Amino acid sequence: MTLLGQPMKWERYFWPLFAAGVLLLLWHFSVRWSHTKIFPSPVDVVRGTAELIRKGVLLHYVVDSLRRVSAGYLGAAVLAIPAGLLLGWYPAAAAVVNPTIQMLRPISPIAWIPVSIIWFGVGDLAAIYLIFLASFFSILVASINGVRNVPSMYRRAGRNFGLSPAKLIARVVFPAALPQVIVGLRIALGIAWLVVVAAEMIAVDSGLGYLVIDSRNSGKRYDLVVAAMILIGLTGLALDTIFRRIEKLRSVRWGFRNES
Amino acid sequence: MEQTMATTSMAKTVMVPAQATKQTLKPKLRAEGIDMAFTRDGTSVPVLENVKLEVHEGEFVCLLGPSGCGKSTLLNVIAGFLSPTHGQVLIDGEAVRGPDPRRIFVFQERGVFPWLTVEGNIGFGLFKLSKKERAERIAHYITLVGLQGFEKAYPQELSGGMKQRLEVARALAVNPDMLFLDEPFGALDSITRLIMRRELLRIWEAERKTIIFVTHDIEEAVQLSDRVVVMSARPAKIQRVVEIDIAHPRDISSSRYLELRDGIFEQIGLAHKV
Numbered sequence: 363m364t365l366l367g368q369p370m371k372w373e374r375y376f377w378p379l380f381a382a383g384v385l386l387l388l389w390h391f392s393v394r395w396s397h398t399k400i401f402p403s404p405v406d407v408v409r410g411t412a413e414l415i416r417k418g419v420l421l422h423y424v425v426d427s428l429r430r431v432s433a434g435y436l437g438a439a440v441l442a443i444p445a446g447l448l449l450g451w452y453p454a455a456a457a458v459v460n461p462t463i464q465m466l467r468p469i470s471p472i473a474w475i476p477v478s479i480i481w482f483g484v485g486d487l488a489a490i491y492l493i494f495l496a497s498f499f500s501i502l503v504a505s506i507n508g509v510r511n512v513p514s515m516y517r518r519a520g521r522n523f524g525l526s527p528a529k530l531i532a533r534v535v536f537p538a539a540l541p542q543v544i545v546g547l548r549i550a551l552g553i554a555w556l557v558v559v560a561a562e563m564i565a566v567d568s569g570l571g572y573l574v575i576d577s578r579n580s581g582k583r584y585d586l587v588v589a590a591m592i593l594i595g596l597t598g599l600a601l602d603t604i605f606r607r608i609e610k611l612r613s614v615r616w617g618f619r620n621e622s
Numbered sequence: 623m624e625q626t627m628a629t630t631s632m633a634k635t636v637m638v639p640a641q642a643t644k645q646t647l648k649p650k651l652r653a654e655g656i657d658m659a660f661t662r663d664g665t666s667v668p669v670l671e672n673v674k675l676e677v678h679e680g681e682f683v684c685l686l687g688p689s690g691c692g693k694s695t696l697l698n699v700i701a702g703f704l705s706p707t708h709g710q711v712l713i714d715g716e717a718v719r720g721p722d723p724r725r726i727f728v729f730q731e732r733g734v735f736p737w738l739t740v741e742g743n744i745g746f747g748l749f750k751l752s753k754k755e756r757a758e759r760i761a762h763y764i765t766l767v768g769l770q771g772f773e774k775a776y777p778q779e780l781s782g783g784m785k786q787r788l789e790v791a792r793a794l795a796v797n798p799d800m801l802f803l804d805e806p807f808g809a810l811d812s813i814t815r816l817i818m819r820r821e822l823l824r825i826w827e828a829e830r831k832t833i834i835f836v837t838h839d840i841e842e843a844v845q846l847s848d849r850v851v852v853m854s855a856r857p858a859k860i861q862r863v864v865e866i867d868i869a870h871p872r873d874i875s876s877s878r879y880l881e882l883r884d885g886i887f888e889q890i891g892l893a894h895k896v
């Protein structure tokens with residue numbers, strides 16, 4: 363591989379796949395040589411995955427998890443972005459609510475599970491609420507900071523062209539803060555995906571988190587446990603890739619380091 | 623390359639000879655007894671002291687002074703971004719109460735919006751126009767500042783000089799009567815700076831705006847302006863106003879140019895030897 367300069371196109375896919383392949387082999391032979399009866403080898407996991415597909419639960423569970431994440435996450439984004447823009451714009455209001463936000467933010471969403479079950483019962487709504495909580499504060503804080511960090515020069519320029527305050531927020535403050543908001547959204551999505559798995563282990567009976575717990579509890583099917591884990595990882599990777607695409611959009615790329 | 627293209631394409635638009643303004647001495651701006659003080663750590667630090675200034679319509683005035691003396695502060699007061707502690711600024715006989723699209727400020731650092739394309743930036747202030755008018759206006763100013771071919775480019779894809787031209791175009795596009803430029807070429811290399819000065823003069827001759835231009839570069843002030851307003855160190859007072867009675871294009875090795883330049887050097891208390 364050329365270490366300097368651009369890697370060839372095939373190299374960009376070949377080497378990461380190669381590394382994954384090496385890990386798989388390592389896993390395979392560790393299982394072989396240790397003669398473990400419990401831990402599955404990659405081949406067992408592939409068979410388990412095939413079984414899940416045959417039974418029709420695989421797609422169903424992935425979709426269920428994604429549905430919960432979308433509901434909680436989008437709900438959080440829709441509320442937190444405008445709230446963050448306003449709080450960033452009115453520092454006095456932000457000073458009033460900031461201590462509360464900073465107190466609630468470090469509480470792990472997992473700690474909210476009992477409370478959310480009391481409020482919403484065992485079911486979808488409790489899980490969605492946890493995801494909402496998990497995403498809300500990251501997006502809110504990123505939006506507030508995004509607005510605060512908008513150089514005053516941009517605001518002055520906007521005012522100079524005769525923009526009303528509402529227009530100024532929409533046409534200057536929001537686009538100027540957008541890169542930071544997107545960073546917050548990306549972090550929040552990562553957390554939301556972590557939390558959905560935890561929530562599904564407790565509060566619902568479908569989804570990838572449920573698959574992990576259920577496979578273990580009903581018959582110690584560790585091949586299915588690991589299959590579910592890998593699916594969780596791959597879906598998380600796919601979600602993050604979408605965000606990387608968004609960061610490359612030309613109207614926000616200025617706000618990110620050029621790593622290309 | 624685009625530089626020369628722009629210059630030739632605009633040559634036919636320049637109809638007014640450079641000296642024509644001198645005859646129309648209509649007052650445009652009057653600053654009366656401006657005091658400005660900032661409070662820092664509880665104490666009040668005076669920055670401007672009893673500044674009086676008059677600028678005529680179509681005039682090109684340079685504010686010149688040492689770094690930190692209060693030039694940007696004065697320009698911000700004139701533009702309505704800061705209100706002075708005492709005194710007031712009258713433009714067309716009306717007191718300035720805030721920023722106004724008839725007077726556009728061009729910033730010391732890069733003030734173009736990085737989230738908009740060249741077209742988007744130039745069209746930023748044109749939200750009251752119809753789509754067609756807006757497109758025409760944008761096309762006109764892209765040509766005027768020589769950014770053809772970069773309509774869809776984002777600022778991070780432009781050079782420093784191109785960004786500065788873009789900001790000037792964004793300002794001109796709303797057809798203001800006044801431009802306030804705060805060291806617009808300060809961050810550019812010396813060759814680009816010279817080209818930009820020529821471009822600005824060309825645009826000024828084409829569009830006849832009243833321009834207040836802040837600089838701490840004596841040569842720049844003498845090359846560009848009709849009058850140089852020399853400010854003292856902080857708290858800034860107006861020390862002297864020097865009339866630059868040389869026709870454009872100016873020969874910067876002529877004896878009159880050197881005489882005026884050296885006069886200002888002396889005024890500021892700098893010898894001509896380094």
Ligand SMILES: Nc1ncnc2c1ncn2[C@@H]1O[C@H](COP(=O)(O)OP(=O)(O)OP(=O)(O)O)[C@@H](O)[C@H]1O
Binds near residue numbers: 661669693
């Ligand atoms: N918002 C502010 N609060 C407190 N002090 C300020 C503020 N703005 C400017 N000053 C002070 O006022 C003085 C003049 O600043 P100003 O920016 O007007 O200088 P300048 O002449 O434009 O300098 P330069 O050529 O370096 O841009 C400086 O001493 C600065 O510290």
Ligand SMILES: [Mg+2]
Binds near residue numbers: 805
């Ligand atoms: Mg300044």
